[in-house]
Amino acid sequence: MANGRLEKFLNRFADVRGHEAHAALYLSGFFFLITFTFYIIKPVKESFLIGINPAWWPYADLATALLIGFVVALNVRLLNRLPRRIYISTSLLFFIGSLLVFWYAFDVYLKSLVSTPVADSSGGIFFVWLPLAIIKAGTVPVFVFSFWSDVFIAMSVTQFWIAVNDVFDPYQGKRLVGLFVTGGLFGGIAGSSVAALMVFAKLISAGNLLLLCPVILLFALMMVNLVYAEQKQLRETAGAEVDPVQAGARVGYWKSFLAVKRSRYLLLLAATLASAMVVGSLINFQFKFAVKSVFPDTNDRTFFVSVFFLAILVVSTVFHLATTGRILRSFGIGWALLVAPVLLLAGSLSVFLVSAGALLAWASLVRGGDKLFDNTISQSVRELLYIPVPSDIKYRAKIFIDMFVNKFATGLGAGLYWGLYRLSGFAYKDEVAKVREIGILVVVFLCLWIALTRAVYAEYPAVLKKDIRRKWAEGDKLIRDNVDVDLTRDVFDALQSRERSTTLYLMNVFDLVRKNNLTPGLKEVLGIKQDELRARSIDSLFDVGGEVLFQSLDEAIVDKEFASEIDLIFLLPSYQEVMGKRLAKDAGSASEVDRMDAAKLIGLMVRSPETLRYLERFLQDPSPEVVTYALRSAAVHRRVEHVPLIILQLGNPLTALEAQGTLTDYGPGIEEELKSALGDKSEALEVRRSIPVVLARFGTQRSADILLDEIARRREDVEPELIDALYKIRADRPEVRFRDKIVRPEILFLIEKSYAIVLNAPGRAPGDAPADLTSEAKAALDIKIKRVFDLMTLLHPPEDIVKACQNILQGTRKSVDYSLSLLDDLLDRELKALFFPLIEDLPPEERILRMKKAMRLK
Amino acid sequence: MLIKTRESNNVVIFDIEGEIRRSESMQTTLHNLVKSHLDRGRRNVLLNLEGVEFIDSFGVGEILASYISTQNLGGKLKLCRISKKLLLIFQITMLTKVLDIQEDCEGALESFDKA
Numbered sequence: 001m002a003n004g005r006l007e008k009f010l011n012r013f014a015d016v017r018g019h020e021a022h023a024a025l026y027l028s029g030f031f032f033l034i035t036f037t038f039y040i041i042k043p044v045k046e047s048f049l050i051g052i053n054p055a056w057w058p059y060a061d062l063a064t065a066l067l068i069g070f071v072v073a074l075n076v077r078l079l080n081r082l083p084r085r086i087y088i089s090t091s092l093l094f095f096i097g098s099l100l101v102f103w104y105a106f107d108v109y110l111k112s113l114v115s116t117p118v119a120d121s122s123g124g125i126f127f128v129w130l131p132l133a134i135i136k137a138g139t140v141p142v143f144v145f146s147f148w149s150d151v152f153i154a155m156s157v158t159q160f161w162i163a164v165n166d167v168f169d170p171y172q173g174k175r176l177v178g179l180f181v182t183g184g185l186f187g188g189i190a191g192s193s194v195a196a197l198m199v200f201a202k203l204i205s206a207g208n209l210l211l212l213c214p215v216i217l218l219f220a221l222m223m224v225n226l227v228y229a230e231q232k233q234l235r236e237t238a239g240a241e242v243d244p245v246q247a248g249a250r251v252g253y254w255k256s257f258l259a260v261k262r263s264r265y266l267l268l269l270a271a272t273l274a275s276a277m278v279v280g281s282l283i284n285f286q287f288k289f290a291v292k293s294v295f296p297d298t299n300d301r302t303f304f305v306s307v308f309f310l311a312i313l314v315v316s317t318v319f320h321l322a323t324t325g326r327i328l329r330s331f332g333i334g335w336a337l338l339v340a341p342v343l344l345l346a347g348s349l350s351v352f353l354v355s356a357g358a359l360l361a362w363a364s365l366v367r368g369g370d371k372l373f374d375n376t377i378s379q380s381v382r383e384l385l386y387i388p389v390p391s392d393i394k395y396r397a398k399i400f401i402d403m404f405v406n407k408f409a410t411g412l413g414a415g416l417y418w419g420l421y422r423l424s425g426f427a428y429k430d431e432v433a434k435v436r437e438i439g440i441l442v443v444v445f446l447c448l449w450i451a452l453t454r455a456v457y458a459e460y461p462a463v464l465k466k467d468i469r470r471k472w473a474e475g476d477k478l479i480r481d482n483v484d485v486d487l488t489r490d491v492f493d494a495l496q497s498r499e500r501s502t503t504l505y506l507m508n509v510f511d512l513v514r515k516n517n518l519t520p521g522l523k524e525v526l527g528i529k530q531d532e533l534r535a536r537s538i539d540s541l542f543d544v545g546g547e548v549l550f551q552s553l554d555e556a557i558v559d560k561e562f563a564s565e566i567d568l569i570f571l572l573p574s575y576q577e578v579m580g581k582r583l584a585k586d587a588g589s590a591s592e593v594d595r596m597d598a599a600k601l602i603g604l605m606v607r608s609p610e611t612l613r614y615l616e617r618f619l620q621d622p623s624p625e626v627v628t629y630a631l632r633s634a635a636v637h638r639r640v641e642h643v644p645l646i647i648l649q650l651g652n653p654l655t656a657l658e659a660q661g662t663l664t665d666y667g668p669g670i671e672e673e674l675k676s677a678l679g680d681k682s683e684a685l686e687v688r689r690s691i692p693v694v695l696a697r698f699g700t701q702r703s704a705d706i707l708l709d710e711i712a713r714r715r716e717d718v719e720p721e722l723i724d725a726l727y728k729i730r731a732d733r734p735e736v737r738f739r740d741k742i743v744r745p746e747i748l749f750l751i752e753k754s755y756a757i758v759l760n761a762p763g764r765a766p767g768d769a770p771a772d773l774t775s776e777a778k779a780a781l782d783i784k785i786k787r788v789f790d791l792m793t794l795l796h797p798p799e800d801i802v803k804a805c806q807n808i809l810q811g812t813r814k815s816v817d818y819s820l821s822l823l824d825d826l827l828d829r830e831l832k833a834l835f836f837p838l839i840e841d842l843p844p845e846e847r848i849l850r851m852k853k854a855m856r857l858k
Numbered sequence: 859m860l861i862k863t864r865e866s867n868n869v870v871i872f873d874i875e876g877e878i879r880r881s882e883s884m885q886t887t888l889h890n891l892v893k894s895h896l897d898r899g900r901r902n903v904l905l906n907l908e909g910v911e912f913i914d915s916f917g918v919g920e921i922l923a924s925y926i927s928t929q930n931l932g933g934k935l936k937l938c939r940i941s942k943k944l945l946l947i948f949q950i951t952m953l954t955k956v957l958d959i960q961e962d963c964e965g966a967l968e969s970f971d972k973a
Contacts, residue, residue, distance in 0.1 A: 475929030479922060482955040491951055492915040496879070522950055624880045628916075653887045654880050657919045779899025786931070810932050 014179035014325070017843075023167050024176050026227040028183030030163070033220035034156045035184045037213045038149075039191025039309055044209055045149045047302035048142045050292050055421060056139055057288060058414035060146040061281060065411020071151050072404045075158075076256055079399065084166060085228040088159045092221045095152050096214040102148065103210040105141055150407060158402045161383055162395065163224060167231055171817030173387050174824075177380045178325045185320055185375060188313040196306035199299055259396035265463050266393070268456040269385060270401045274409035275449040276378070279344065281413025282442045283370050286351075286435045290363035293431045308364060312371045320376040327377060328384075332825060334457045336381045340373035341449040348446060351439040356432050363435065385456065388464040388821065416441055461800075461825055467818045471806040476728070487515070491522060501593045507600050570604050579605055587614050595626045603633030612639060619645040624654035631658045635665035643673050650690035660690055664697045671698065675706045678718075688718050692725035699733040708742045714749065720787065727790040730798050738794035747791045751834050754784040755851050758838070782809060785838055796826050808839050816841070860909075861891060869902040869970050870895045871963070875909030878917030888917075892924040892935075901933030902970045906963050908939035918953070925957060934970060938963040 006025065010016040016024050049060055078087050164173060164180065195209055260266040295301040327336050347366045354362040386394060417438065420426065426434050479485065494508035512522065569575055579601055586598035599618040605611050618630035619642060627649060634642050643666065649659035663670065677683050678691045692710075695703040704726065711722045729736055757780055761773055773781065789805035804819040804826075811819065820840065824832060837850035859876040872891065892903055903924065913921075921937075928935040936958040940948070948954050960966035 472929065472932050475926035478929065478956050479926065483922075483952050485922070488918060488951040488953065489915040491947065492913065492918050495947070496912075496914040519950070624916075628880060653890070654916065657916070657923070775899055779897065782899065783897065783931075806932060 010179060014177070014182075015175040016179060017175075020168070020172065020176065022230055023227055024179055026223050026230070027160070027164055027167065028179050030183075030220055030223040030227070031160050031180050032183040032187035032190075033216050033223065034153075034160060035187030036191040036194075037187075037216045037220070038153050038156070039188040039313070040195045040209050040213055040216075041149050041152070043192070043195050043302050043306040043309060045146055046305045047298055049146060050288050050295075050301055050305075051298050052139045052142060054289065054292065055427070057285065058418040058421070060143050061410050061414030062418070063143055064147050064150045064407045065414065067147060068151070068154075068404055068407035068411075071155075072256070072399060075155060076396075076399055079395065084162070085225060088163065088224050089221055091155055091159060092217055092224070095156070096217045096221075098148060099210055099213045099217070102145055103208065106145070106210065150410075154402060154406060158398060159224075161386070161402075162398065163227060164383075165387065165391070165394065167227065169387075169814050169817045171820045174328075174384055174821065177383060178320070181320055181324070181376060181380055182317065185313055185317040188375070189310060189317060192306050192310035192313055196303060196310055199303050199306060256396040256400040259393045260400050263389075263393065263397070265456070265459045266389065266397045266401070268452060268459060269382075269397075270405045272449065272452040272456050273382065273401060274405050274412070275445050275452055276340070276374075277406055277409030278413040278416070278445045279341075279442055279449060280370050280374065281410045282417065282438050282445070283344075283348075283367050285413075285417045286438050286442075287363045287367040289431050289434055290360040294360050308368070309371075312368050313375070315368070316372050316375040319372060324377045324380055328380070331829075333381055333384060333460065336377055337453045337457055338450065340370075340378045341446050341453060343373070344369060345443065345446045345450070348439055348442045351436055354432070354435075356430070359431055359435060385460060388460075388467060388818065390467070461822070464818060464822050464825065465800060465803070468803045468807055468815060468822060470803055471810050474731070477731075487512075490515070497596075501597055503597050504593070504600055507597075507604065571606070576606055580608075580610065583611065583614055587617065592623045592625060595621060595623065596629050599626050599629035599633060601633075602630070603636040607637050607639075612637065612642075615639075616642060616645065619649070624652065627652075627655050628658045631655065631662040635662040638666050640670070640673075643670050647673070647677050647687060647691075651684035651687040653686065656686065656690050660693050660697075663694045668698045668700045668702065671695070671700070671702050671706060678706065678710055679713075681715075685717055689721045692718070692721040696725035696728040699729050699736065701736050704729050704733075704736045704738060708739060711746055712742050714746075720783075723787050723790050727793055730793050740795055743791055743794045747788055747795075747831070748834065750784060750788045750791065751838065752855075754781055754788065754838050755855065757781045757784065759848065759851065781838070785809070788835065788838075792827075800826060813841075861888065863891070863895075865900075866967060867971065868900075869904050869967055870900045871904045871906055871967075873906045873909065877912040877914075878910060878920060879912060879914040880916035888920040889923040889927070893927055896927055896931055896933065901928070901931060903928050903933065903935040904963065904966050904970075905935070905937045906939055907937055907941070907944070908963075910941070910944070913944060921957070922953075934958070936960055936966050936969065938966040 006021045007016055010021055010024060014024075049057065075091075078090065082090065160180075164176075168176060194212065198209065260270055291301065291304065295304050324336075327339065344366070347369055351362065351366075386398060389397065420437060420441065424437055426437075429437075490508060490511050494505060494512065497504035497508050583598050583601055583605070586594040586601075589595055589598075595618065598614065599621070602611050602615050602618070615630060615633055615637065618626055619634060621627050621630065631646065631649065634646060643663070646659050646662050649655045650663075652659075663674070674691050674694060678688055678695075680688075692707060695707055707722050707726050707729075711719065711726070726738070730738070757777055758773065761777055786805060786809065789801055793801045800822060804823050807815040807819040820836070823835075823839075827835065833854045837847050837854060840847075842850065859874065859878055862873040862875075864871050864873070870892075872888070874888070878888065888905075895903070905921065905924075925935045938960045939962060940959055945954075945959065948957065948959065958966075958969070960969060
C-alpha cells in the first residue's frame with residue numbers, strides 16, 4: 001500500500017502522519033498478534049482454574065506474586081545485555097517453545113496416556129500407552145500454566161510499549177495510542193472468537209487450543225523485526241533527527257526498584273496501578289463464584305468464558321473507537337483517569353441490591369466493566385503517563401511497575417481473598433453472601449484508587465515540564481541583570497559633553513560622583529586630569545566671591561565627602577542666585593550648548609516659579625539635546641503640569657527613550673494622564689505606542705487595567721505594544737491580576753487574525769490547492785503566534801507558556817512534542833481546538849481543514 | 859549617520875557610518891530599521907561599526923533597544939569592528955556582558971552559524 005493510501009486508512013483509527021505509517025502499522029500488527037494469542041490462552045486458563053476447588057484459587061495468583069520477581073530480574077538482565085530487537089525476539093521464541101510443552105502436558109493430562117518402555121519375553125523393547133499418575137495428580141499443571149500465562153501477557157505487553165517508546169516521542173505516542181489499542185482489541189476479538197467457535201463446534205478441545213498459539217507468535221516475531229529494521233534504515237538515512245534505538249541499557253533489578261523508589265511520580269503511578277490490580281483481582285473472584293455456580297462442565301465453562309471475553313472485546317472496541325479519543329481530547333488525562341474507578345465504584349456498590357438469580361449477570365457486568373476500562377481508556381492513559389518520564393528512568397521503572405507491581409498487587413488481592421475465605425467461613429456461605437463480602441473490600445480499594453489517581457495527575461505537569469527548557473532569556477532581563485543603564489547613559493553623556501561644554505561636562509562628572517560611580521577606570525576614560533580640571537573648570541562652577549575653593553579637584557574627586565560638599569554648595573542661597581542669573585542669560589541664548597547647560601542646571605537648582613518656567617520652555621526646545629537635559633531635570637522636579645509636554649516628546653524618536661525614563665521617574669501617580677493620551681486617537685501614533693512601555697514599568701494593577709481596557713478596544717495600531725507591556729507586567733509582577741473576560745476574547749481574536757494569514761495567503765484563490773506560506777507570511781504568522789502566547793501568560797503559568805512558546809517556535813521535534821503535550825494539559829478544549837492547528841506541524845491541506853473545522857465549532 | 863543594509867547567510871548586516879548621536883537627523887532610527895527586518899522574519903543581526911566615530915547615550919539606547927527586540931524573538935544581535943576606545947567604554951560600562959562584540963565581521967558572521 002502506497003504511503004498516502006496507508007496513511008489514509010490508518011487515519012480512521014488515529015491521527016497518523018506520513019512518515020509514521022509503516023512503523024505504526026507494524027507495531028499495531030504486533031500488538032494484534034500478541035493479544036490474539038493471549039485471548040486463546042486466557043479462556044483455557046480461566047476454565048481450568050474455575051474447575052478446581054475455590055479454596056485453591058488464590059494460590060495461583062499468590063504463586064505468580066511470589067515468583068514474578070525472579071522473572072522480572074531475568075527480564076531486566078535480558079534488557080541489560082541484549083539489543084532491544086534481540087531481547088524481544090528471544091522472549092517470543094521462548095514463549096513459542098513453552099506453549100508446545102504445555103500443549104503436550106495438557107494433552108497427556110486430558111488423554112491420561114503417556115508412552116513408556118515395556119520389554120516383551122523375547123527381550124525386544126516397545127512402547128505402550130499407560131496412564132501417567134504424576135501429571136494427573138493435583139492442580140500443579142494448572143498453577144504452572146496460570147503463572148506462565150501471567151508472565152507471557154505481562155512481558156509481551158511491556159515489550160510492546162517499550163518498542164512504541166523506542167520508535168515514537170510523547171506527542172506522537174498520544175496521537176497513535178488509539179491505533180495501537182485498536183490493534184490489541186481486534187487481536188483479542190479474533191482470539192476469543194476462534195476459541196469460542198472451535199470449542200462450541202467441538203472441532204478442538206480446550207487443551208488443544210494451545211497449538212494455535214505458536215503459529216500466531218511466529219508472525220508477531222516477524223512484525224517486531226520489521227519495525228526495528230525500518231528504524232535502523234531511518235537512522236542510517238535521516239541522521240540526528242531520529243533517536244537511536246537503545247541497545248540494552250545497563251539496568252539492574254535493584255536499580256529498577258530504586259528508579260521507582262526515588263521518584264514520587266513513579267511511586268504514585270505504581271501505587272495507582274497496584275490498587276487497580278487489587279480491585280481487578282477481587283472482582284475476578286466474584287466472577288469466578290458466579291460462573292462456577294452456573295457452569296460445572298469444563299468445556300461449557302471454556303465456551304462461556306470465551307464468549308464473555310469476546311463480548312468484552314467487541315464492546316471495548318466500539319467504546320474505544322467511539323469514546324476513548326474523544327474523552328482524552330475533550331477532557332484531558334485528568335478526567336480520563338477517573339472514568340474507570342468511579343464507574344466501578346457505582347457497579348460494586350450495587351452488589352448489595354442483587355439477588356441470587358441475577359448474580360451471574362451482575363458479576364459479568366462488573367467484571368466486564370473492569371476489563372472494558374482496562375482494555376481501553378485506563379490502559380491508554382496509563383501508558384501516556386509514562387511517556388514524559390526521562391527515557392533512562394522509564395525503561396527501568398516500566399519493567400518493575402508493569403511486571404512486578406502488577407502481579408504483586410494481583411497476589412495481594414489473592415491474599416486478601418484467602419484471608420477472607422479462611423476467616424469468614426466462606427465454605428459455608430451461599431454465593432451471594434460470598435460475593436457481597438468480597439464487594440466490601442472492592443469498595444475500599446476503589447476509594448484508594450481514586451485518591452491515588454488525583455495525586456498522580458497533580459504530579460504529571462511537573463514531570464512534563466522537566467523536559468522543556470527555555471531556549472533564550474528575555475533581553476530586558478539580561479540587560480537589567482548585567483548593565484547599569486543609568487550609569488552607562490551618564491558616562492556617554494559625560495563623554496559627549498566634554499567636547500561641547502566644560503560646565504556641562506563637570507555637571508555630568510559630578511552626577512557620577514554623586515552616585516559613587518566614578519571608578520578609576522572611568523576616570524581614565526573620561527580623561528579627568530588634575531591640571532586640566534583646575535585650569536578650566538573650577539572657575540566656571542565654583543567661582544563664589546572670586547575665590548577658588550579647591551586647590552586640587554583631582555584629589556577632591558576621590559573623596560567621598562566631596563559629593564556632600566557639592567550638594568551643600570548648590571543649596572547655598574548665593575549659589576542659587578548666581579545660577580539663577582546664569583540661567584536667565586542662557587535660556588534666551590541662540591547657542592544650543594548654552595541652553596543645554598541651562599537645562600541641565602535646572603535639575604541642580606531649588607524649585608522656583610522661574611526655574612519651572614524655564615524648564616517648561618526647554619521641554620519644547622527645537623534641539624533634541626536641550627530637550628534631553630530638560631527631561632532629566634523634569635525627572636528631578638516632577639511637576640504635574642509638565643507631564644503633557646513630556647508625553648509629547650514620546651512622539652520624537654530622538655527623545656522618546658528619555659521621555660519614557662522621565663515619566664517612569666514620575667511614578668504611578670500620572671497613570672490617568674497616560675490613560676487619556678493612550679486612548680486619544682488624535683494623539684500621535686508614536687506617542688500612543690510609547691505609553692504602554694511606561695505603564696509596564698509602573699507595573700501596578702491600575703496600569704494593567706488601563707492596558708487591558710485599551711486592548712479591548714481592538715486598535716491594531718498599538719496592539720503589539722499593549723501586549724508587550726502586559727507580558728512584561730505579568731513577568732515582573734506576579735501579584736497583578738488580569739481579567740479573564742477581557743484577555744480570553746483577545747486571545748481568540750488574535751488566533752482568528754492568524755487564521756486569516758493562512759487562509760487568505762496572497763496568490764491563493766478559493767479552490768486553489770494549499771501551498772506552504774511565503775517567508776513573509778510565515779514571519780507575520782510567527783509574530784502573531786508569539787503574541788497569542790504572550791497573552792496566554794496572563795491566564796496561565798507564565799514560565800510554562802514561555803517555554804512552550806520558545807520550543808514550538810525554535811525547538812527540536814522532541815521538544816515541540818513535549819511543549820504540545822504541556823499545552824494540551826494547560827489549555828481548555830476550545831482554545832486547544834483553535835490554537836493547535838496553528839502550531840502543530842501539519843501538511844498545508846490538513847492545517848486548513850482543521851482550521852475550518854475549528855471555526856465551525858467556535 | 860548613514861546606514862547601509864545587506865544580507866549574508868541569513869544575517870542582516872547594518873554597515874553604519876558617521877556618528878550615532880541624537881543631534882544627527884535621520885529618516886529612521888537604527889532600532890526602527892532593525893525592527894522592520896525582525897518583522898520580516900530575520901533573526902540574526904550584525905552591526906558593523908567600523909565607520910562609527912562617536913556614540914552618545916542616544917546611540918547606546920538604540921543599540922540596546924535593537925538588542926532587546928532581537929533577543930526577545932529568539933534572535934542574535936552582534937557588533938563588529940568597533941574602535942578600541944569605544945570597546946574600552948563598553949567594557950567599563952559592562953555592555954560587553956550582554957553585547958557580543960567581535961573583532962572582525964567575517965568571524966562574527968561565522969559565529970552565527972556556530973551558535
